[in-house]
Amino acid sequence: MDLLRTCRQIYAETALLPYQLNTFWFGNYSWIKDDIEYLKPFQLAQITHFQLDIVEKRGIRPRYPDYATPVGHLAKKGRYNLKFLPAVKHIHVLVFSKHIGLDWEVEVCKANVRKELTTLLAGRELSITFEVHDMTSVDYLCKVSHPNIKAAYRDAH
Numbered sequence: 001m002d003l004l005r006t007c008r009q010i011y012a013e014t015a016l017l018p019y020q021l022n023t024f025w026f027g028n029y030s031w032i033k034d035d036i037e038y039l040k041p042f043q044l045a046q047i048t049h050f051q052l053d054i055v056e057k058r059g060i061r062p063r064y065p066d067y068a069t070p071v072g073h074l075a076k077k078g079r080y081n082l083k084f085l086p087a088v089k090h091i092h093v094l095v096f097s098k099h100i101g102l103d104w105e106v107e108v109c110k111a112n113v114r115k116e117l118t119t120l121l122a123g124r125e126l127s128i129t130f131e132v133h134d135m136t137s138v139d140y141l142c143k144v145s146h147p148n149i150k151a152a153y154r155d156a157h
Helices: 002-006 008-014 017-021 029-035 103-120 137-144 147-156
Strands: 023-026 049-054 090-096 127-133
Touching (some): 023 029, 090 103, 090 137, 103 127
Parallel strands (some): 023 049, 049 090, 090 127
């Protein structure tokens, strides 16, 4: 990042690359807006990929009081629609089967998540991929990040 501060041309040509080239990882659909509220609109407009964790059978449905609200109505709420991420083209969904249950429940959950995302992001050309892990989200996080995180988490709980 220091290099970007040394030359205006380099900055102009590369400043948005971190948003265009990286995949943003969200632990919960309902929190997406909160997780990236610090970004400016021109930065949000560059995000094309994000990853979403599914740890409950209800999929991406929010908790009460909005849980019973039809997905079509949620799409109209600013918190749940992703109009503030206009460039999103791909969503990678991680499903943690240890949280969800039996194989058939995982498949039902995946189908519901695909339907809900398609409804919430209606009108967009969107690619949705799924990856199922036979572990908890905490175990996955510990596996892909620093090994000391797992020990610290286990000690805290």
